[in-house]
Amino acid sequence: MNRRERSTGFGFVAPLLVLMVVAFNAPIAYMLGLAFWDKGRGFTLEHYQGLVEAPVYLRVLGNTMRIALIATLANVIIGYPLAHWMRGLQSRARLIAIALVVLPFWVSILVRTYAWIVVLGNGGLVNRALQWSGLTDQPVQFLYNELGVTIGMANVLLPFLVLPLFAAMIRIDDRLLQAAASLGAPPRTIFWKVYFPLTLPALAAGTLLVFILCLGFYITPAILGGGRVPMISNLLDTLINQIPRWEQASAISTILLVVSLLIFAAYRRLDRQASL
Amino acid sequence: MKRRTFVGAAAASLPAFSFLAAGGARAQSKEIRMIEAGGLSGDSIQVGYIDPLKAKTGINVVRESPSSLGKLRALVESGQTSATMFELGSGVVLQAKKLGLIEPVDWAAVNPAAMFPEAKAEYGFGYQYFSTIMAWRAGAKEPKNFTEFFDTKAFPGKRCLPDYPHYCLPFALQATGVPIDKLFPLDVDTAFKKLDEIKKEVAVWWKAGAQPPQLMKDNEVQYSICWSGRVVGDPAFGLNFAGGKADLSFFGIVKGSKPEDKAAAYKLMHEMSLPENQAKAAAVISYTGPSPDLDALLPKDKLWQYPTSKQNKAVQYFENAEWWAENGEAVNKKWEAFKLNL
Numbered sequence: 008m009n010r011r012e013r014s015t016g017f018g019f020v021a022p023l024l025v026l027m028v029v030a031f032n033a034p035i036a037y038m039l040g041l042a043f044w045d046k047g048r049g050f051t052l053e054h055y056q057g058l059v060e061a062p063v064y065l066r067v068l069g070n071t072m073r074i075a076l077i078a079t080l081a082n083v084i085i086g087y088p089l090a091h092w093m094r095g096l097q098s099r100a101r102l103i104a105i106a107l108v109v110l111p112f113w114v115s116i117l118v119r120t121y122a123w124i125v126v127l128g129n130g131g132l133v134n135r136a137l138q139w140s141g142l143t144d145q146p147v148q149f150l151y152n153e154l155g156v157t158i159g160m161a162n163v164l165l166p167f168l169v170l171p172l173f174a175a176m177i178r179i180d181d182r183l184l185q186a187a188a189s190l191g192a193p194p195r196t197i198f199w200k201v202y203f204p205l206t207l208p209a210l211a212a213g214t215l216l217v218f219i220l221c222l223g224f225y226i227t228p229a230i231l232g233g234g235r236v237p238m239i240s241n242l243l244d245t246l247i248n249q250i251p252r253w254e255q256a257s258a259i260s261t262i263l264l265v266v267s268l269l270i271f272a273a274y275r276r277l278d279r280q281a282s283l
Numbered sequence: 284m285k286r287r288t289f290v291g292a293a294a295a296s297l298p299a300f301s302f303l304a305a306g307g308a309r310a311q312s313k314e315i316r317m318i319e320a321g322g323l324s325g326d327s328i329q330v331g332y333i334d335p336l337k338a339k340t341g342i343n344v345v346r347e348s349p350s351s352l353g354k355l356r357a358l359v360e361s362g363q364t365s366a367t368m369f370e371l372g373s374g375v376v377l378q379a380k381k382l383g384l385i386e387p388v389d390w391a392a393v394n395p396a397a398m399f400p401e402a403k404a405e406y407g408f409g410y411q412y413f414s415t416i417m418a419w420r421a422g423a424k425e426p427k428n429f430t431e432f433f434d435t436k437a438f439p440g441k442r443c444l445p446d447y448p449h450y451c452l453p454f455a456l457q458a459t460g461v462p463i464d465k466l467f468p469l470d471v472d473t474a475f476k477k478l479d480e481i482k483k484e485v486a487v488w489w490k491a492g493a494q495p496p497q498l499m500k501d502n503e504v505q506y507s508i509c510w511s512g513r514v515v516g517d518p519a520f521g522l523n524f525a526g527g528k529a530d531l532s533f534f535g536i537v538k539g540s541k542p543e544d545k546a547a548a549y550k551l552m553h554e555m556s557l558p559e560n561q562a563k564a565a566a567v568i569s570y571t572g573p574s575p576d577l578d579a580l581l582p583k584d585k586l587w588q589y590p591t592s593k594q595n596k597a598v599q600y601f602e603n604a605e606w607w608a609e610n611g612e613a614v615n616k617k618w619e620a621f622k623l624n625l
Contacts, residue, residue, distance in 0.1 A: 063620040070623060130502050151487050151503075234446040235625045242619065248351035250612060276517025 039107035039264070054258040064242065071239040072266075074153060074228075075221030078160040086168040087163065087210065093169075101260055110168050116163055120230045123159050124150060135180050140144060151167040151233025159227040164220055168213040174208030208280045215274040219267050294339060299475075312543035314343045315551075317368035318355075318532065320532070321348030322440025322492075323512065323568040330552045332390055333412075339479035342547050344368075350494065359384045364537050367544040368551070371533045374449065375548030376407045377608035382595065385535035392549040395556035399603075407533030408552045411529055413589040414568045414599060415450055416512040416527035418520050420499045425505065427496065429526045432506065433458035435484040440505030441496045448618040449607050450528070450575040451478065453600070454508055457526050463600035471614055495518065508605075512568045523594040525569060530602040531573075 042054045058064055093104045111119060116257035127131050134146040149155055179202065187197045225240040232238070239259065246256035311414075319325050333344045340350060350370040371379055378383045387405050395403070402409030409603055417432050419425065421442055426432040434453065435442070444451050452474040453466050459477050461470070486504050489495050495507035496514055511527070514520040534552065536545060554560050561572025562580040568587045571577055578592060586592040590599070607614075 061616055063623065064615055066623055067619060124501075128501060130501055151284075229490065233486060234490060234622070235485075237619065237622045245615070248353035250615065251351075251353040251356050251614070253353070253356070 016222045027272065038253070039261050040257075041254050042261055045254075054254045058258055058262075059168065062210060064255070067237050067242050068239050068259065068262065070237055071208055071222060071226060074156060074160075074236065075141070075218050075224075078164070078212055078221050079218045081087050081157055081161040082168050083210070083214055086213070089165075090169050090172040090176055093173055094179075105173070108166050108249075111162070112166060115263050116226055117230075119120055119163060120159055120227050123155070123231060123256075127158070128153065136269075144260050148170060150231055151235055151237055153232075154232075155222070155231040155283045156236045159219055159231040160224055163224075163227060167220060171209050171213045171216075175206050179205050208277050211277045213275055215270055215277065219270050219274070222263065295531075303611075308454065312541075312547045313341065314345060315346045315368070315544045315547045316347060316366040317370070317534070317548075317551075318350045318358075318366045319370040320348045320350050320492040324532075324570065325571070326454060327411075327567035329558045330560075330567050332551060335557075335563075336436075336551050336554045340550060342550060344547075344551055352384075354402060355361065355379060356382065356386050359538050362539065364539045364541075365550045366537055367540045368442075368534050369537050371535050373408060373531050373602050374410075374535065374602040374611065375513050376404065376533045376535060376606040378495045378611075379535060380498075380610070384538055386538050386540070387546075388536060388552070389545070389549060392546065393552045393556070395553060396558065397575055398556055398573045400573060407531050407535045408555060409531040410552075410555045410574050411564075411570045412529060412590040413530040413532060414524060414527045414529050414595070415445070416511050416522055416524050416599075417454075417506065418495070418499070418509055418514040418522040419503075420502065421521055423521070425521055425523070427523065427525060428507070429454050429457035432508075433481055435481050438469060438506070440447055441486040441503065442484050443487045443489055443498050443504040443507040443509070443576055444485050447489050448614045449611065450508065452614070453528065463526055463598075466600055466604050467603040469603075469606060469610075469614075471610075471617065475617065478621065479602065485625075488622070497572055512570050512587070515569050516585070524590075525598045527595075527599040527601040528602055529590050529596065539562045556564065 043050055043052070045051045045053075076273065089108075093108075094099055096104055124131065129148075130148040131149075134143075135150065137143045137147060149158070181207075183201055186198055187201045188194075192200065223240055224238060225244070228236050228238040228239055232241075243256050243259060244257070246252050292575075317328075325348055327508065329346065329555075330594045333346070339342055345365065350369070350532055352375050355369050355371075357423050357535050359371075360368060369379075369385070376385070385406050388408055390403065393408070399409070417426060419440075424438050426434075426438050432436055432496075452471060453470060453480055455474040455477040455624055456470060457463065457464055459473055470515065474484075479603065487498055489498075489507075489509070492510045492513055494505070494508035496517070496519075498504045499507055500519055511522070511524070534548075536548060540548070556574065557573065558572070558574035558576045565571050565577070565581060569585070569589045571581075578586065581589065589595065
């Protein structure tokens with residue numbers, strides 16, 4: 008593309024860019040700026056000072072990171088074997104498997120989250136089955152704790168890990184594995200020395216993507232956490248809608264944004280390696 | 284070429300924006316907008332007040348929900364006051380006044396029928412009394428007061444409590460033996476200590492008023508502190524107004540509203556002050572309006588369900604909005620810290 012074409016192209020996207028800047032970026036910049044500027048008083052760091060002095064909000068942020076990490080790990084433990092299993096399927100079965108993984112994307116996240124109440128509640132399917140089979144006499148408390156939030160989040164985010172992982176696995180040339188086998192490597196060695204390293208960049212990229220998405224989760228902790236699992240987006244809801252201390256919310260959001268961007272930068276590096 | 288296309292495109296998109304702004308400004312006082320809490324309460328406003336107003340004057344009021352303080356702040360700060368009336372909790376009226384988000388009510392223009400004095404506030408029209416009370420799944424052992432409600436040994440079962448300190452703390456304090464007329468100034472630390480004792484038995488801290496009745500029906504929890512209108516008259520629940528909190532919801536006038544819109548809003552407020560309209564609203568949701576003459580118009584067999592009927596008003600405490608306006612934010616931080624240790 009020469010310079011002239013490029014500038015005409017820019018002309019075509021300009022209205023969209025203006026819309027993006029005006030309707031999307033400017034409000035975000037304004038919200039982030041709120042933490043630094045006080046009406047009539049100018050620049051201030053008082054809202055960040057408030058965070059340091061009353062560290063409860065930062066502890067909620069830490070709690071959010073911890074839960075995001077747990078949910079991400081759960082995703083990896085379920086997602087990796089699933090993607091690997093899908094790779095080995097016949098093409099028709101593989102198509103069905105992909106459809107099953109993608110299917111939840113078409114169901115509203117709210118519906119999916121409430122569905123877990125039907126499945127895991129005290130009077131839900133799982134608990135009734137457990138009690139009927141005599142494994143437990145009391146209902147097991149799956150919901151309204153971190154376990155429930157982790158299950159819900161893992162369910163919603165699984166496709167984000169499985170799809171890129173599956174795409175990377177399917178690109179692995181079978182002949183590489185055959186070559187390793189013909190040189191006398193046992194299956195375990197083939198997996199760890201050949202197969203796993205080839206999937207590692209996609210795994211890392213998918214993991215980071217899921218982790219970043221976990222950080223901003225709102226609906227699932229609100230419904231399945233029963234108010235017992237404080238996460239940052241629920242805290243921001245209180246600060247924005249109820250109190251309303253937008254300046255404080257803005258300071259917390261800025262920290263969250265910086266953390267997310269740092270993780271995203273790491274994601275981009277790994278992603279570039281994965282696509283090489 | 285490059286610059287010209289860019290500028291041309293930007294200029295072309297500008298008229299679109301000014302068109303949008305003009306569309307928003309062309310509001311007429313034949314129709315105003317209100318932002319209210321939603322749900323059955325919103326339906327009761329429609330049936331009780333908006334429909335009669337429309338029949339009398341032809342003025343229509345369009346409802347929107349929900350009504351959070353953050354939304355009001357955004358509305359006023361953006362200068363786009365599309366809504367004239369905004370529903371606010373009693374404490375929120377004071378917060379909104381402090382933040383300069385609402386205007387004083389012109390009571391001469393409202394010209395209301397007789398009203399309870401607390402409902403005739405400088406910055407708000409108190410239109411709906413509601414109670415926050417204890418309730419339980421039918422068949423559970425029935426507590427008579429909050430000491431018993433918080434006694435999880437004598438009254439075993441999971442609890443569902445509000446995820447709001449201004450709902451939870453005064454009840455916890457009652458459980459330590461403080462009578463309802465001595466609750467304020469609130470002894471926050473003692474109340475938190477009591478909550479610490481039973482937090483293991485609290486399965487869910489609710490954010491939405493629809494949660495506790497559903498959780499009790501599903502047998503996820505057996506006892507709740509919840510809004511009276513959500514549980515009265517349903518045989519699935521038992522309930523007790525003893526020690527409950529009576530509170531008042533207000534309508535405020537959004538700052539910067541146009542005079543012709545305000546005039547229409549005051550007409551609606553006048554309709555809200557009429558006991559016959561309040562009786563219609565109470566038939567939709569069992570919350571009551573601010574007229575002292577209302578009880579006579581309500582069905583006798585249902586009087587026990589209403590927040591303001593004599594036997595219920597006597598056993599409840601009234602929300603201390605001033606105290607919460609002063610201390611709310613500090614208590615909220617303690618609340619977040621408490622929730623981290625659940």
